[in-house]
Amino acid sequence: MTVEVRPITESEWPAFAAVDYETFNSSNPPVAADRWRELVEIDRSLAAFDGDVMVGCTSVYTFSMTVPGGPIPVAGVTAVGVLASHRRRGVLTSLMTRQLHDLHDGGEAVAALYASEAGIYGRFGYGRAADNFFFRIPKHGSAFVRTAPSDPALRLRVAKPAEELAAFRTVFDAVRVSRPGMYARSDPRWRHEVLADDDHDRRGLGPLRCVIAEDDDGPRGYALFRVKPGATDHDVPDGELRLSELFAVDPAAYAMVWRSVLDRDLCSRVFAWNRPVDDPVIHLLAEPRHLNAGWVDELWVRLVDVDRALASRSYTAPADLVIEVEDQVCPWNAGRWRLTTDKASCERTDDPADLTLPVEVLGAAYLGGRPLTALAGAGIVREHREGALRELSTAMSWDPRPWAGLVF
Numbered sequence: 001m002t003v004e005v006r007p008i009t010e011s012e013w014p015a016f017a018a019v020d021y022e023t024f025n026s027s028n029p030p031v032a033a034d035r036w037r038e039l040v041e042i043d044r045s046l047a048a049f050d051g052d053v054m055v056g057c058t059s060v061y062t063f064s065m066t067v068p069g070g071p072i073p074v075a076g077v078t079a080v081g082v083l084a085s086h087r088r089r090g091v092l093t094s095l096m097t098r099q100l101h102d103l104h105d106g107g108e109a110v111a112a113l114y115a116s117e118a119g120i121y122g123r124f125g126y127g128r129a130a131d132n133f134f135f136r137i138p139k140h141g142s143a144f145v146r147t148a149p150s151d152p153a154l155r156l157r158v159a160k161p162a163e164e165l166a167a168f169r170t171v172f173d174a175v176r177v178s179r180p181g182m183y184a185r186s187d188p189r190w191r192h193e194v195l196a197d198d199d200h201d202r203r204g205l206g207p208l209r210c211v212i213a214e215d216d217d218g219p220r221g222y223a224l225f226r227v228k229p230g231a232t233d234h235d236v237p238d239g240e241l242r243l244s245e246l247f248a249v250d251p252a253a254y255a256m257v258w259r260s261v262l263d264r265d266l267c268s269r270v271f272a273w274n275r276p277v278d279d280p281v282i283h284l285l286a287e288p289r290h291l292n293a294g295w296v297d298e299l300w301v302r303l304v305d306v307d308r309a310l311a312s313r314s315y316t317a318p319a320d321l322v323i324e325v326e327d328q329v330c331p332w333n334a335g336r337w338r339l340t341t342d343k344a345s346c347e348r349t350d351d352p353a354d355l356t357l358p359v360e361v362l363g364a365a366y367l368g369g370r371p372l373t374a375l376a377g378a379g380i381v382r383e384h385r386e387g388a389l390r391e392l393s394t395a396m397s398w399d400p401r402p403w404a405g406l407v408f
């Protein structure tokens with residue numbers, strides 16, 4: 001089989017969307033395709049062709065994503081799919097290889113994605129960089145600690161989400177620049193991904209609702225959620241609040257919005273399926289054991305160009321060491337690099353290596369949430385100079401922990 005991989009044209013958009021929907025087993029109505037078209041960048045979309053049949057697809061969103069130190073340009077890889085007729089014959093490999101070469105030839109130094117399955121992207125040099133924390137907390141276990149902050153200037157407002165984009169933006173944009181992994185949202189992303197609310201988006205739940213915490217100067221926090229109404233056989237209200245997102249710019253607003261969510265009338269529990277692992281709500285709860293929490297992988301990160309990427313972030317502590325990088329997919333990264341964190345410089349060197357690691361380890365550690373010491377414990381990093389592992393692990397760690405918060 002000979003497969004050609006090339007960028008698509010505007011006229012090939014319907015075929016591209018059809019391949020994506022088929023491979024994701026989606027039942028997306030035409031309205032969803034029209035919305036998605038507003039997000040997709042045709043000139044950054046690749047397809048694989050067997051003759052004139054499109055059999056695979058992928059695209060890139062041009063993101064400004066926060067990394068340790070602030071926002072940088074990041075390629076948001078998305079819409080990866082290969083038709084069942086052509087799976088496991090190397091089509092994905094061709095798409096990923098072409099995409100990474102294109103990025104190296106003039107694109108972002110860093111790529112990030114959400115993986116449908118955790119086993120797919122390690123072979124292409126992506127590392128598991130962020131985790132998604134989820135929990136289902138019963139109302140009866142949700143009391144706050146005595147020290148929970150409050151501010152008499154704050155008041156809560158119930159509003160219609162579709163009318164509050166400006167308020168959400170104010171809060172979100174203040175928060176996103178300090179947490180690695182969070183990315184700026186375009187207008188279409190707000191409208192079509194965050195605030196979309198037709199029958200298709202509700203998926204059997206109630207409409208999108210919101211509460212906003214504000215004072216005389218404006219909004220300081222908000223929550224977006226849906227409620228799944230319910231009752232027991234004895235007619236005791238038993239609804240579930242499903243939290244879509246919750247952000248606040250300060251602790252008092254944060255506590256107020258959470259309290260409103262947890263106290264929602266006629267609901268007996270809250271399901272938060274998409275939170276950062278260091279969510280401060282853990283410390284607001286008097287009995288955090290009631291969280292019933294779990295976590296799964298969230299963002300996967302790939303250093304397209306090791307030198308540009310490592311020079312684009314800040315570091316927690318000084319480090320000056322030589323890293324030997326293994327990278328079969330992007331051979332321009334392979335070899336030894338001297339990283340000097342106080343200058344944030346990364347340059348080729350012939351000096352002996354202090355550490356040897358595969359490029360996906362640097363991707364996993366890039367956003368600051370994956371200690372290299374833990375990865376070394378799993379045998380993935382090799383230390384040649386005593387102390388080098390801890391030096392790099394400390395330098396690359398960052399607070400707060402990484403999290404993107406919105407699937408792309």
Ligand SMILES: CC(=O)SCCNC(=O)CCNC(=O)[C@H](O)C(C)(C)COP(=O)(O)OP(=O)(O)OC[C@H]1O[C@@H](n2cnc3c(N)ncnc32)[C@H](O)[C@@H]1OP(=O)(O)O
Binds near residue numbers: 089
């Ligand atoms: C960012 C995103 O969009 S994530 C979404 C990914 N897409 C989906 O989940 C949609 C449904 N799945 C698919 O479309 C396809 O099965 C894909 C895209 C996951 C894989 O495409 P294929 O063309 O079959 O992959 P390809 O043949 O290039 O496989 C390359 C290697 O990856 C492995 N691989 C492929 N898919 C998977 C998987 N789901 N889990 C583990 N390994 C996988 C193959 O076994 C192969 O391994 P090898 O090199 O050791 O032989």
